[in-house]
Amino acid sequence: MGPQAMIELTCFKAYDVRGEIGVNIDEEVAYQIGRAVAQHFGAKSVVIGFDARETSPAFAVAASKGVRDAGADVVSIGMAGTEEMYWAVTEFGACAGIEVTASHNPINYNGMKIVKSQSRPLDDVDDFQVIKALAGSPGWVDVGVIGKEFDRSGEARKAYVNRLLTFVDVKALRPLKLVVNSGNGSAGPTFDAIAKRLSELGALLEFIRVHHTPDATFPNGIPNPLLPENHSVTAEVVRAEKADFGVAFDGDFDRCFFFDEAGKFVPGEYVVGLLASIFTEKEEGSKIVHDPRVIWNTQDIVAQKGSIAVQSKTGHAFIKQTMRVQEAVYGGEMSAHHYFRDFAYCDSGMIPWLLIWELVSTSGKTLGRLLQDCRARFPSSGEINFTVADAAACLERAEALYGPEALSVDHLDGVSISYENWRFNLRKSNTEPLVRLNVETRGDAELLAAKTAELRQFIEAQSA
Numbered sequence: 001m002g003p004q005a006m007i008e009l010t011c012f013k014a015y016d017v018r019g020e021i022g023v024n025i026d027e028e029v030a031y032q033i034g035r036a037v038a039q040h041f042g043a044k045s046v047v048i049g050f051d052a053r054e055t056s057p058a059f060a061v062a063a064s065k066g067v068r069d070a071g072a073d074v075v076s077i078g079m080a081g082t083e084e085m086y087w088a089v090t091e092f093g094a095c096a097g098i099e100v101t102a103s104h105n106p107i108n109y110n111g112m113k114i115v116k117s118q119s120r121p122l123d124d125v126d127d128f129q130v131i132k133a134l135a136g137s138p139g140w141v142d143v144g145v146i147g148k149e150f151d152r153s154g155e156a157r158k159a160y161v162n163r164l165l166t167f168v169d170v171k172a173l174r175p176l177k178l179v180v181n182s183g184n185g186s187a188g189p190t191f192d193a194i195a196k197r198l199s200e201l202g203a204l205l206e207f208i209r210v211h212h213t214p215d216a217t218f219p220n221g222i223p224n225p226l227l228p229e230n231h232s233v234t235a236e237v238v239r240a241e242k243a244d245f246g247v248a249f250d251g252d253f254d255r256c257f258f259f260d261e262a263g264k265f266v267p268g269e270y271v272v273g274l275l276a277s278i279f280t281e282k283e284e285g286s287k288i289v290h291d292p293r294v295i296w297n298t299q300d301i302v303a304q305k306g307s308i309a310v311q312s313k314t315g316h317a318f319i320k321q322t323m324r325v326q327e328a329v330y331g332g333e334m335s336a337h338h339y340f341r342d343f344a345y346c347d348s349g350m351i352p353w354l355l356i357w358e359l360v361s362t363s364g365k366t367l368g369r370l371l372q373d374c375r376a377r378f379p380s381s382g383e384i385n386f387t388v389a390d391a392a393a394c395l396e397r398a399e400a401l402y403g404p405e406a407l408s409v410d411h412l413d414g415v416s417i418s419y420e421n422w423r424f425n426l427r428k429s430n431t432e433p434l435v436r437l438n439v440e441t442r443g444d445a446e447l448l449a450a451k452t453a454e455l456r457q458f459i460e461a462q463s464a
Helices: 029-040 056-069 082-091 124-136 153-167 187-198 228-241 270-282 296-304 316-325 350-361 366-376 390-402 443-463
Strands: 015-019 045-050 071-081 098-100 109-116 149-150 178-182 207-209 245-249 255-259 285-289 310-311 330-333 335-342 384-387 406-412 416-419 424-426 435-441
Touching: 029 045, 029 056, 029 098, 029 109, 029 124, 029 424, 045 056, 056 098, 071 082, 071 153, 082 098, 082 109, 082 153, 109 124, 153 350, 153 416, 178 228, 178 350, 187 207, 228 255, 245 350, 255 316, 255 350, 270 285, 270 296, 270 330, 270 335, 270 350, 285 296, 285 316, 296 310, 296 366, 310 443, 316 330, 316 335, 330 435, 335 350, 350 366, 366 390, 384 416, 384 443, 390 416, 390 424, 390 435, 390 443, 424 443, 435 443
Parallel strands: 045 071, 045 098, 071 149, 178 207, 178 245, 285 310, 285 330
Antiparallel strands: 015 109, 098 109, 245 255, 330 335, 384 435, 406 416, 416 424, 424 435
16 A cells, blocks of 8 residues: 555544544555554554454454554454453453454444553553554555464453453352343353353353344444443343343443343442452452542442542543552443453453352342442432533533532542532533533432532533
8 A cells, every 4th residue: 555645534532443434434444543553563463353343344354454564463353342352462462452343333333442562551642643643644664574364263262251250259159140131242252152161160050141142233223231221121131030130231342231130220330339349358458440420439338448449530541540550459430341450450341240240149139239228328310411512611610619618629530529418520521512410429319319400400501
């Protein structure tokens, strides 16, 4: 491919690559990004995996050609979740990894998630923007050698599954009935590999699989279990089957969502608290990283166990960096991203359900019972999105109104304003003209309702 004029690649977003197929992302762009990644890192090898979307295999082939034209070898892991790419980069000592995925974006989108050696996130200035510029130039260095492609899909999955199962004591897993909704994304085959290995190790399993087979047409809608309108599919099966709990995955399964034994959706902030309690029990005095949106439940649990809670700005690059600096055992975001030190500090959607299965098994309590106290002691509004005329001005006005009487005002991520019995976090979206609100109280559901309504009225007045 010869040199051409510099173009602005608009598929490069805040954290990853996402675009509309045929509009700002196609096989040519995939080639350019693959080649740019390999050239930027002077890579010897790059891991490439892809999700269940129709264009993903072809985009992976194009990215692979780009990597090989830059002189690097490709470690192909086939259809796999983003976290399988993460682990393969660490497992095989690769210089970088690319997952072709658009996760929960609309069906006419695709994209890429990219990491460097040791599965570390890209630095925005030194890596991401450089790759963007290289892919848009493209000023290729002629290396005089074409790399080779190696299919390591079987080996990669086996190593990944074995790694996951180090997080739990398989002998402690009681025979529960679990509903698993893969949303016709890429989770199904990986889940089956985990279930098969658990069975070989003697775990007794009963899984009710829903929308399990990968299907590029997404006949049941794009897998995004965070949306309330998508909750009923999993919830109804949990109730009908009298299951112990349910779990639903997004398209590349780096996020997982829980439903208790009554089919009730479990808000992400309480999952963070549960996982924090598991790790502080497993490793006394450990550090736990959390995002600043909803914090009191997690901080309370961690303090009770004699461990240390560390607050980090929202977003995978910030959480992973904070975890590495602090050597934290676990990090969690209420948006259902959960990060693990012993999984190369990366996020996984499969490790959480294994840990919750172990917790339900060893505690003798249902998931709903485990959550009951937390919900009552620290009720939370959940994240509420508002479209506003000027997001920055909205945050400034909120601080001017609520800040003077507050116990603390924190600007780590948006603005967090705390009083004795309630607090809220208001932050801007990175990609849309939105502000996102979270409110929580200390055991006062009425105060929560009142303050949420008050803030809603205040913010909606900013949208005029």
